[in-house]
């Protein structure tokens with residue numbers, strides 16, 4: 001009995017420790033790379049069933065804990081749980097079908113979906129399928145509605161600040177980015193990069209192969225970049241923001257109750273201060289009316305770093321590893337592609353700088369509220 | 373007994389009333405099946421014939437279709453909710469409480485709310501499917517862009533609806549969301565660059581004139597914001613989304629139907 005309690009407690013503590021964004025992100029990134037590398041192995045039905053069983057077991061076991069159950073069962077959060085389960089399913093099915101097609105391609109066979117002349121009639125084939133999907137979806141929705149009431153909290157009151165105040169779950173990912181970026185980046189620029197990047201995708205991806213069927217082998221770069229963005233930068237921040245952030249947006253382990261406590265905030269430093277030293281000559285005597293060039297000079301290290309990141313790195317890549325890519329895309333497309341990709345990469349880059357070096361801002365032009 | 377039922381059925385299907393609606397019997401041969409799809413305004417969204425791979429459930433998972441279906445569910449339940457709900461700060465919350473207790477078929481709000489969440493989910497998963505099958509490649513690039521607009525609209529419809537219950541959850545979630553607007557470069561009072569937009573020291577972009585103000589009709593979430601979000605939620609965004617969906621569906625057919633290997 002005592003031994004059992006001890007194991008469960010240490011499991012809880014272990015998970016609470018693991019549930020730091022840095023560790024969660026690292027684990028998921030490694031999992032994604034491994035999953036893409038060995039996609040032909042683990043997507044086989046037997047392996048996948050094992051993984052699914054494991055996932056459900058973990059979810060059920062974790063659900064036994066009242067603290068975590070309370071967090072997950074907050075009404076709107078059930079949608080996130082559903083999303084996670086469905087996402088696991090569809091990523092599995094997508095990669096499974098890709099594995100089947102890639103095996104066929106290696107044997108010189110056309111993809112599973114091939115056969116342009118193989119036509120069927122809409123009535124009854126498609127109409128029947130749509131009817132089934134529609135009825136199943138309605139049934140699911142009605143049962144969900146019968147089981148769970150829509151939430152209604154006390155009436156709106158501007159005097160009583162809700163803590164934690166969270167955005168609707170599909171925007172919590174952006175809210176989580178506020179930990180790393182100022183609002184103009186997290187709430188405006190990065191979403192714009194996302195929407196523009198998504199829209200630009202068909203015009204940037206010039207790979208002629210792999211359209212109209214599931215495959216990984218024929219478009220490895222596109223699929224891995226997309227899945228990394230979709231899972232690590234879109235889904236994961238939602239999960240972290242919803243389940244791991246409590247009052248004051250402080251980090252709580254999944255099994256820790258949200259009793260308001262103040263975490264001693266980490267000492268964050270700006271990159272410029274790391275280079276010049278805190279309160280250096282450079283820093284002293286800058287007021288709001290300081291000459292234009294002085295903050296710029298102070299922030300030169302960060303500006304140079306960003307310039308290197310956004311300009312030099314893509315240029316070097318276009319001469320080396322991505323030479324073929326650049327030639328296929330043409331210069332204009334490559335330029336747009338690299339700006340968007342680097343803009344997206346800014347998110348994990350800043351996270352790493354924060355976790356490893358406690359960097360607050362890379363460029364801190366606080367005078368103009370222009371902090372990066 | 374069975375014979376009587378069959379004869380009843382036959383006489384119903386032979387009646388003028390029935391035939392005026394359905395025009396023909398249950399389609400059993402190829403010709404009448406094609407006609408059944410072409411002659412019906414709803415089914416006519418589809419081509420009469422499609423490639424076998426596109427019809428397979430494991431190709432599309434019907435995710436786009438389900439997103440559209442959920443949009444329709446939201447429209448119907450939303451109209452019913454409008455019978456009971458007044459977007460005025462004094463009444464909104466009470467109407468919510470009333471919907472909970474007094475309205476028969478008290479599932480309306482639940483179906484509307486969970487349906488909205490489900491629509492966001494199916495929309496994201498639809499995007500994932502379209503990506504993984506490489507279905508955004510020419511000639512479907514533009515339809516992908518239309519899809520991205522639909523994605524943004526779906527999330528905005530959900531977000532504007534989030535405020536309407538006028539409870540604490542709604543108020544603070546929308547406060548968090550709209551505060552980001554105040555940080556927009558140049559256009560938001562707290563964003564970079566806005567302090568440079570000044571005439572003789574008088575700022576042009578301040579909390580009373582920036583994009584957050586335009587969105588909320590005030591500097592904070594209040595009655596004006598409730599009205600704005602209501603109008604956006606019930607009229608502007610759904611109409612826009614409906615138009616874009618029409619374009620989306622039209623383009624699927626113009627682009628040669630559901631994608632498949634060449």
Ligand code: HEM
Pocket residue numbers: 432434435436437438439440443495498499502505507508512515516517518519520522523526617620624629630631632
């Ligand atoms: C309100 C949201 C949306 C609705 C109602 C919708 C509806 C549909 C439907 C019914 C289809 C037919 C095939 C299927 O069911 O998968 C379809 C296909 C398609 N959708 Fe959407 N969609 C939406 C959002 C999106 C988004 C977010 C994207 C991508 C960014 C997108 C891109 C496409 C493309 C490219 C096709 C053609 C796929 C093919 O030919 O295989 N749609 N959409």
